[in-house]
Amino acid sequence: MRRANTDAAKDLRRSQFLEAGLQEFFERGFSFAKMENIARSAGVSKGTLYLYFDSKEELFMEIVSTVAIPRVEMLESIMQEVGDFELALDRLVNALPLMIRDSKLPMIAKVLIGDAFAFPEVVRRYRQEVIERALAALTLLVQRGVDAGKLEADNPQNVARLMIAPVIFSAIWTVVFEPADKQKLDLGSLFATHKSMLLKALKVKEAR
Structure with missing residues (x-):
């Protein structure tokens, strides 16, 4: 070359x-x-x-910066542009399946989980620059809903963790289990179900 x-x-x-x-x-x-x-x-x-x-560490972090950081910025943008919790969930339900299917994020997740103890500094940086930023944006969104009297949540940060759990599950599923199964996971349906469960659990009783 x-x-x-x-x-x-x-x-x-x-x-x-x-x-x-x-x-x-x-x-x-x-x-x-x-x-x-x-x-x-x-x-x-x-x-x-x-x-x-x-x-290798520098190369991997550059991969993270190229693949993962723009997706976190997109999520932060949704949280900032759409203050209403339910509307933001609608945007996320539409965006997350594409984020998982059309990006390399699942591949990065597999590397991190499969070999995390081999490069703890890289894992720490990924948590700070990707996971914690996403959690902070979701936590703020939930807190705004609580402050507006639309949601019931004693611990918005834990709600944010539960909101992000299907993303991690989907990422691992698509790169670990799907290759052995011809039937792909319906991510759109999965996230729509998750949205429905969240709303039922979090909306104040008077608004249900």
Whole structure:
């Protein structure tokens, strides 16, 4: 592969490294992933790869920044634009299935869960930059509903954790169990059911 000389060529090369890196991490786990394998998959020497990334950790965090952070920002945007809890849930029910099916988030989740003890610093950063940001946005949404007298929730943060649980479940299911089963999980139906259960559990009695 020829050397990337222009900014556009460098960006393309970088995206090729991220794609090859995620596939390597996904198939082999973080501990056994090798930079030389990633370089080979991208069609370059290991030395060229190290010009872009100093380590596996740096490469993986760049993957997280490219794949996961924009999805968290989208979720935060929904929470900020739509103050009403039920309307925000509608937006999430429409957005989350696409987020899981049409992105690499499930692959990242599988790497993190399967090999978390091998790179605790990366896991810590992922929790801070992705999980905690998502939980904070959801917690604020629930708290606004409580403050407006529309929801009953003693602990909005725990409600936020329960709201995000099907996302984690779906991500793991799609990359671990679906390959062995031809029938795909109906994510739209799953999240619609989750929304219905949340509303029944959280709406104040007078509003039900």
